[in-house]
Structure formats: C-alpha cells, structure tokens
Amino acid sequence: MSAVWNYFQVSPSDIKLAICNDCKAMVMRGGTKTSSFNTSNLISHLRMNHSERYAAFVQQSNETKQQRQAALKKNTQLTLKESTEKKQKYNKDHPRAKAISQKIMECIALDNQPFSIVQDAGFTKLVEFLEPRFAMPNRKYFSDVCLPELYSVVYSHVEKLIADAVSISFTTDIWSSSVSQVSMLSLTAQWLDKDFVLKKSVLHSQECRGSHTAEAIASAFEGMFETWKICKEKVHVVVRDNARNMAKATSEFGVQSLPCMAHTLQLAVNGGALSQRSIADALAVGRRVVGHFKHSPLACSRFEDIQKELNMPVKKLQQDVPTRWNSTYYMMQSLVEQKRVLSAYAADYELPTTLTATQWGILEKMTTVLEPFEQLTKDISSAEATAADVIPGVVSLTRLLAKMDESDKGVQTAKHALLEAVSKRFNGVQSEPLYAIATMVDARYKDRYFDLDNKEGARNMLLKIVDEMASVGNDQQEKAAGASADDPGQEDQEPPPKRARTGSLQDMYQEILAENDVTKQATTGETASQVYAYLGEPTILKTACPLKYWRSTHARFPALARVARKYLTAPCTSVDSERLFSAISNVIDEKRNRIHCDNAEMLIFIQKNLPLLDKGKN
Template identity: 45%
Template structure:
C-alpha cells in the first residue's frame, strides 16, 4: 500500500477523487476506471501545496526504497525453505498441535486429514506436518513423560494421599479401564487432585486382579501403602475385597449409597414405580417422534412457555429420574393439552400427577444433598452432617406431609440401614471434627462423639511425634560435631550433661506438674490443641475450611497437619466417573481401535491439574 494514503482518504474504493487530509481539497486520482487510477496527482498536490508533508513523505519513501533494506536473494530463498523438524519454531508448532489434539479430543489421525493439512500449509508453508506415527509414538509419550514428572515432583513431599478409583467398560470396543486419581492438600492447604493412571483391566474383574493393578499403579508412582489415607470406591463386593486384600483403608461412594437408598426406599414402591414408568414412556415418545415434539413446541409457544425438551432418565442414576419428573411436571399443562388431541403411549390421571408431585417433594432433599457431596470441594467431613440433616428432615412431621408419610418413613428406614454406622467410622468422624464448620455439633450419638475426640487426640499425638522426630533429625544433621564437642568440654564433661541427678529429677517433677491438669488428666500439647480448637466458635458453612487451616496452621501445627490428611479425602468417587466421561469422548466410534496405552496418555493429559500448564493472559492460550 502506497505511503501517500497517510495524507489522503477516499469516500469509497471506487471514488475518482481523494480527499486531502491537510486542506480537505478533492484531488483527481487520474484515469477513467479503477484499474487506471494512480497516485501521481496526489504526490504533485503535496509537492505544490504542502511542502512540509511532501518532505516527510519523500524521506519515508527513500528509507523504504533503500536497497540495503530490501530482502536479499538468499533471504528470499531462505523464507521458502522448509523448517528443520528440530528447529525451535517447528518444535513449538508440534507442541501446540499436540495440545490441540489432547485438549479438544481430536483423533491422532487428524494430521492425515486433507482439510487440516491445507490449513496448516496456509498458516505456515515452511512447517512439515508430522506423521501420525510420530505423534503417537514419539510426541505423545514425550509429553506424557514430561507432565507425569511434574506431578511426581508435586507428590514427592506429600505425607498423606487419598484416592478415588473406578472401573469403566467401553461401549464401542472390548476394553475396560481402571482409574486411580490422587487427592491431597498442598503446603498452602489448597485442595489438589491429579489423575495418576487409567490402566487397562484385562480378564475377569476379580478382587485379586483389581488389588494387584492398584498396587502396580502405586509402585509405579513410588507411593508406599503407608501414605495411603483412604481409597474411595463403589459399593461392589469385588472392589471392597480388593481394598481389604491390598491392606488400605477404603470407603464406599456416598452417592452410590444414596442411589441404593432411593431405589430401596421409594422407587421400589409399586405405585411410584408404575407412575414413573408411565412418565418414562411419555418422554420416550417425544424423544423418538419429531412430529410429536414439534406439536409439543407449538403448544409451548401457544401457552407462552419456554421451549424445553423433556428429560429422559437413566435407571442407574436416581437423580436423573428426579429431573425427568421435574421436566414432566413443568410441562403438565402442555402435555394435558397434547393428550386431548393426540394419543400418548401412557395416560396420566389426576392421581398420577399428584403422586409425581409428592415424589418430587420427597426427593428434593436427596437431590440437594447429592449435588453438595458431588462438588469438587466436598470431603468425608460432609457425610455425617448431611446424613444427620437428612434424617431429621425425613423424621419431622409437617402439615404438608399428607399422602407422603409412608414414602418418608420408608426412605428414613433405608437411610438408617445404609448409613447407620457412619458415626463409628473413624475416617468420617475425625474428618467431621477437623472441619471447623461442623466439629462435634452434628453427631447424634454422644458416645460416638467422645470416642472420636479421643481418637483425634491420638492422631494428633502421632503427627506431633513425627514432626518432633523430623525436627530433631534435621537439627542433628545440621549440627557441627566439632562445635558439639567444644560445648561439652566447656560444660566440664565429655559429651555428658552437666546437670546432677537431683536437678534432673527436679525438672522431671516440674514437667509432670505442668502436664497434669485439675482432673489428673495429662495436658499434652495434642490435648491442648484439640481442646482449644473444639471450644472456639464454628466458622460459617459458606466459608472455606481449607483456608481456615491455612490461617491457623501456626496456632495448631499438629492439628493442621492431621486436617490436611483427613480433609483431602472426597466422599464420593464422582471424580473417577467424570474422568470416564472424558474416556467416552476419546474412545468413540471413530477411535474404537485406539490402543489402551494411547488412550491412557490422552486421558491423563486431558485431565492433568490446571497448574501443570499456564495460561497466557495476553492471548488466553495455554502452554505446557
């Protein structure tokens, strides 16, 4: 583009005159058509009427036309030369290409697609797109190794780790995957998690096969069994036995237990299951009939209602049944109008609608509880409080309970059956005590609360002794032997204490007197920490319990270290289930022959912790 246009503007691209920006005069562009227009008249106008601007224009033009500034023939050929595969720019482009494949669930074969190859050739003609074999056998393993090393560095100094695990079987290929996700608190008491493995589980899913696979995963990451705080699993007998065989503490998924509670306590009732089956048929009818759905949309517009689809449920997820009932009730008016003119696969009477409304009322607390415990910040500390609240809600009698008392009592009985022993489980009770939002206020059994406090004191004492041992070892390692000898000689003895037996006994008596409180109870540091913490006011439920320990770490060092172990454990295996949603996107119909090893790398990299790569604030793009 000519430099002259700094001084002139056009009314339009086809305009035969240009407007001078200095004097606003219209100057002819010469010629009779667009193809003949030129800038000669514009330059002469500047020269004749605006000497200053013309001088400036001439100087800039001379610099631009300077032969020393022009590209040499060698440079011109170099600009068209293909990049070396190991050049810095080529390596960076390949890295970004791999990010694109991993983060956007793209197939490895995309590098062979004609459209993608043309796009890359247009963006950077000098870059040679790597082959699918290079991506899968070299680039992907290298990136996997790089990210896994970063995660291994993060886990190296963590003293206690919690895990979630689950098994997933693909619908598009004969492959089953066993996942292992780690959860822990970092030095700043922030909750962290990372997928460690998604290994293929071959053969029968027996407890011995599962336990051997998990042991292999832990050994691969150099995580000793002693560091395993708890493993969250589903309630299947093979998973439970596998953890027992492995010798690690384990807990069943609370969300799975709630699924069993609702199935046993409510959905198994004949009247409820029949009306839900009718609702399921109606939803299925609109899902499979475009004509019926378009007619329903017309009714929604006629009644000035939002255009919404009916939700189909999944029998293995009770909350999906809740959402199906909710969507049916929202469309009650339109469905009744539809049934007046068109046939439905099931009829809904007034009693059916009333029963659906009552069922939804009863299930509402369960739905809210499920959402709460399925959040990424929930922990085992939430189990006892939420179940206590749920029991209280189900046992209370209200004026609005007409017609649903039997439902509530049946559900309460199922809750008591499934969760009757949670206050006897130390992993739940200690976590609850260590959550500053709950402490001992949510226990329904005073004896269980007392046992939990005593167990907490013992745990804190263990941590305290471990911290003292670590500090003593560090001090002994850091001490100068020569300096120790000089101190001993100065005290008049070679390495022995200068205190007499009498003085040592005096110190022992004083220390004992200091340790004993008014009831004869030994006031250990652990006991003081626990008692002080328990007597302080609860923090609001809306506040972050992890942040509390970050702030109070210096006040309660051993107690905070104990909290970092117990509060890092989630109460559900939802993280593993979310992981397998990613797996189903990677192992789909187009990639049903993907090797298990490649699938693990792709899932691992897709679900890596956020802080493994950074986001450039200027561009919004991620880099590893």
C-alpha cells in the same frame, strides 16, 4: 545529510540563508520555502572561493556514496537470502517445528481430536497459513513420537508433585466401553500441599483385562502404586464404589477404603422409595410418556407448539437412567413442570398412556421428598467436597426425613422407607474414624453434628490421632511466621440471613448447629488444650472454605493442622473417577473405537494433568 554542511551553518536570524564557516559570507539556500531549499549554492560557493575546502567536500561525498552503495548491496543480498529461506520447510528437528508439533499434540489431547485431524484439509490449510515453513507430519508421527514425548514431560511434573505430598487420597472405579471390548481401571489422586491448597491429578486409566476379580484388581493396584513409587504409608484412603470386588481388592491390597457416598445414596433411594409399588407404577407411566416424545419428531414438534401457545418456555421432557436416581428425580420434575402442556396435548393427540390424578399427586409429592437428596448429591459431588461432609449430611437428611406433616399424605410410606434405608445404609458412620476425624477438623462442622452417644468417642479419636501425629512430627513443627494475627475462625462470621422455615436440608444444618452449644472443658496437655480450644470456638459459615481456615490458623493449632492436612484430603465420592470415564468415552468413541488403550491412557493423562504443568510455569 550532505557533507557540505561541515563548512556551513544555518543563519540564526534567517533560515533562508547559510553562513560560510571560513569567510562568514551569507549564501542563499535556494528558495523562500523550506521545501525548495537545496545545497547547490553552497557547493558553488566552496568551488569558487575555497578550493581546498571544495576538494575535501568532494572526497567526503564520494566516500559516503560508496558506503551507501555497499550497504545497499549487502541489504539486497540479505533480503534475497531471507526470501529463499522462507520458501524452505523446517525439518522435524528444527526448534520451531518441534514447538508447533507439541502445540498440535496438546490440541489433540485437550480437545479430544483424532490423530487424523493432521490430515484434514481445513486444519492443514490453517496451519500452513499461520506458519508456511512448517511441514505437517503424518498422524503416525504424532501418535508414536509427539504423544510419548508430551506424556513424559507431564508425567515428570506430576511425579514431582506426588513425591512432595505428605498424605494422598485416591478414587478408583472400573469402566466398560459401549463401542469396543475394553474395560479400564482408574486411579485419581488428591492431596493438600504445605499451604493447604487442594491438588488433584489423574494417575491411571489403564486397561483392565480379564475377569474383574478382587485379586486381579488388587494386583493392578500394586502395579499402579509401584509405578508412582507411592508407599502404602502415604495412602490415606481409597474411595471406591460399593461393589464387593472393589471393597475386597482394597482390603487385600492393604489400604483403608471408603464407599462412594453418592452410590450409597443411590442404593438408599432405589431401595427405599422408587421400589414402592405405587411410585414404581407412576414412574413406569411417566417413562412411556417421555419415551413417546423422544422417539417421535412429530410429537415433539407438536409438544413445542403447545408450549409456545401457552406462553411457556420451550423445554424437552427428560428421560431417566436406571443407574442415576437423580435422573429419575429430574424426569419427575420435568413431567410435573409440563403438566399443563401434557394435558393440552392429550386433548388433541394420542398418547401411549396417561397419568391418573393420583399418579400426578405422587409425582408432585415425591419431587418434594427427594429434593433434599438431590441437593445433598450436588453438594457431595462438588470438587471441594470431602469426607467431612458425610456425617453432617446424613444427620441433617435423617432429621428432615423424620419430620412428618400433613403435606406428606400419600407418600408417608415412601418417606418412612427412605428414612429406614438411609439409616441402614449409613449405620455406624459416626463411629468410622475416617469420617469422624475429618468432620472434627472441618471448621464448619467440628463436633456439632454427632449425637450424644458418639460425640465423646469422636473427641477421643481426634485426641488420639493428634497425639500420634504430634509425636511423629515434632521435628517438623510449622512456623508461626506469616500466620494471621486475627482469629480466622471469626472471619465471615456475620450471622446468616434469617429465612422462613421451609424444612429444607440447609435448615436442618442450621437447626443442628443451634442446638449444639459450645461447652468449655478443663484440659491437661498441650495437644488436648489445642483440641478443646479449637472445638470451643464457633464454627465458620457452611459456605466458607475450611482449607482457607487452616491456611491462616495452622500456627495457632499446629498439631491439629497436621491432622487436617491428612484427613481433609479424602473425597466423599468417586466422582473424579466417574468424570474421568466421561472423558475417556469421548476418546474411545465410534470414530476411534480401535485406538490402542495405551494411547488412550496417555491422551487422558495429558488432558487432565496438563493444567498442572501450565500452573507450574506461571
């Protein structure tokens, strides 16, 4: 605004006029429209009528002009300086450059990208567009500097979480690469925090050199646990495969271990059903049929054309893998599903072999027989599955297999063999404390799935461990503050929807629960009262979360809650290690078959544990 307005003010009755502060004269502002207003008449009025005021006005105008010129000069100089700086690249130690390098390192680890991506033209152009001042370091800088730095940050966070855990369960396995002469030994951990939230972490996927003897594996375990400062008293259980060297290694190391339930089911199905002569012959023919389409693009395209002609969805036949029985189940399922298509194909084109009517019947019935195995495998392979799922799953499965009807004609022998194999493989599972106690403290199961010979023994095991842990943890009693006033055992207790009896695995779970009524027992002692009060309440729905139950019930049953926090950490399979090795196979692949094992382990460690760090920041 001009300094002349220090001596004038706009007329309140007419904005086209200005009033002189000294003589109160009305002076035109230079037009009738706002856009044409100016200060020329006002300045002339001061010059002709108020010389002193005019001199002060001129001085003020000159000062304002000088200030504006100085500010403009300063801004021009700053702009030129900034423009020059924008053309200069960050050095590697600049905070912005280090932050970008860390994000690129995270991208490499999380997305299984090779270090050479930092030299790829497309990636470097993208980064340059986003931040022109960033100078892309070479791949060696990322592998030798950024990777260890990020690993150290994630390691420190995981180390703190592990140190705070009361009891930890582990899974372990050995993997051998198909693209390089490398074997790796895994160690994953899972535990429950004070709020009964399940935490998981990958601790190791280290190179396992030499012969995989029990002594060598036990020595490797010793080094792993020393690295993380985990004492053996803190180890609840190690879940491993059924191999003798693994079982012996955990025994020599001095920790409790359990076999992987999925591996045990694999052995039961292979030994109990798939080894039957008629079934093995039908599967052999099915494999040849599937292999024909897998190796012939022409046959595959003709197969798809027939599917379209029959108005069926376009699907490929699935090939099975010898080490995964459920892949054989999926192969049988896909063959049965595409029976019409295969019949139409065989009428016009040649197949290496065909299934007979009897073999078709065997495949159809075996898919029905193996369906509960497949469902159980899915259930126990979920991220939330625990050792508590073993006894109810086995009991329900054996009851289902024991039910024979007319629809089993042709596969009775296989079904009976499966029943024998399951009973043999899981013999004594109800008397195993690690399984029994975990089942008892799972509010979905409690003592309802034990037979009469083992129910009392399971209760006694629970009472004993509750007493032992109560005597150790009396000085760490959980506080009742924040506990729900309602009985969480009753939440989600709406009766399950009625279903037609289909003879499924889920039907067996419900049937067993219905047969095991709650019995009240007279008790003495605080811990015994807690145990029998807990067992006397109805179970929660199978779809409910047992950890959520204990999160809101720990104040009512504090002694039992300590047992639950320990025993519900144990998984029932070594699936976490299996999934870890799937990730490792994406790191050590054809393009990176010479990557150093230490770098591969750090990459996997970051990939699997970085989400824990991100959650900790939120």
